[in-house]
Amino acid sequence: MTEQSTSTALEPAPSRASAWLDALTTRLLNASGDRSRLAAGWHTFLVFGIKQAWVCLFGGLMVALLIATYLWYPAHALLPRYDALTLAAVLIQIILVRLGLETWDEVKVILLFHIAGTGMEVFKTAVGSWIYPEFAYLRIGGVPLFTGFMYASVGSYITRSCREFDLRFSHHPPLKVTLALSAAIYGNFFLHHYWFDLRYLLMACAAIAFRRCWVYFRIGTVYHRMPLLLGFFLIAVFIWLAENLGTLSHAWLYPSQMQGWAMVSVGKLGSWFMLTIMSYVIVTLVSRPRLPLSPR
Template identity: 85%
Template sequence: MPSALHTFLVFGIKQAWVCLFGGLMVALLVGTHLWYPADAVIPRYDVLTLSAVAIQILLVWLRLEEWDEVKVILLFHVAGTGMELFKTAVGSWVYPEASYLHIGGVPLFSGFMYASVGSYITRACREFDLRFTAHPPLKVTLVLSAGIYANFFLHHYWFDCRYLLMLGVAFAFRRCQVYFRIGSVYHRMPLLLGFFLIAVFIWLAENIGTFSHAWLYPSQMQGWSMVSIGKLGAWFMLTIMSYVLVTLVNRPRAPEPSN
């Protein structure tokens, strides 16, 4: 039992370390909501954008992220901003505050919220020395990822394919196990379970984000309420897409024979 508790504690500390970017962004959302002056010269959203840029520069300068990883994170930023422009245009959610640094009705800090997911996955691959067994081929995961991204847009005008895509993901990753190292020992879990747990934490972070009024769903305009548990499905799909983008740089590796 003491050994298991020690392993769990180390695992938690390492998890907090690898989601440094996301954790700092969530802290900024809450901190600026509670203490940033509403009548400040620089709007709150722009402070969030400038802070996110500073954090990204600092992570690279401290060599906590590599340039190849930054390129992937930039892809997250572009893909996320594109989705934000569409979703706000169709009224899925709104950004209620003013800003100078924005595209359409989307403040630029929003792209960094997506990028923080990419940052977490890329850093987790390195810090936990992730290894995989029975991993599906890249061409399969790329097709699933492209389908997931397209469905975020198309389901507003056509058939919603999310459940078919989820079935595809479940089939492709059904036998895949991820091995993660804590100390000198590797532990394993089904990768699908890992995807689900990441989606749960994103959903929790989204609740914090809406509580801080960084963005709001239509149902929250008259008063804050928890984000629907149904959003877990969307975040699960986003996690898959994010992971596949990361594999373009960090190709999945098999366990060493001794693992």
């Protein structure tokens, strides 16, 4: 990663909790001033990890709930486990809005993730790609409604990252290009069951579209950058890890896991990579990509 320092004021204004965390991380970064370059680098990486944990709060809580309910939720409770997860997800979403961690405009975009994700889940379970082995009252077909919030948590992560890290971009492809790519990716999730699987072609198109795009993210008062494609891949890796925890907790299962749990195929990274791109493009509808700030 390369660095670009600036002291220009940033927008939009953070919530009180975000401002407190920003002040804390700035103090932590300042505490590394007398350290060696290597130690200061690790210190910056630690602060980066803290902020990453903060922005993926929704997703982290959802994964924690999957594990906790698998281990401790009563097997014969009047309220099925899946329905408890749905109600908990709604409560988390309300709290995030009330605390100012998400705006109503962002919630509207996150709702698109919920709708798109649930629609894909209904189709995928119908064709046997995976199943939800437990009963739920709150469901559409064989899909419990908490699943839409799993997709929404990805949208929450990206929208909050845009604000908390003040994401900025250079050489970003035009919106009409990214929207067309996103629509093709979503369509392929359905069409490949009946036609050719275009995932590798779509990956190549994504690589071409974003080949020159860099994302700039702020840690303290310093901007760092990396290729946006690398960012997409790293998000896909963490989604894949979360999916392994989800299947380990029997929230859903693939056919290969019916006789005993096994890790989700690494090949699923390709699907999550494309889903990440589609999710990012949806977020750009409300949070348009901004150019990097120029040093004074």
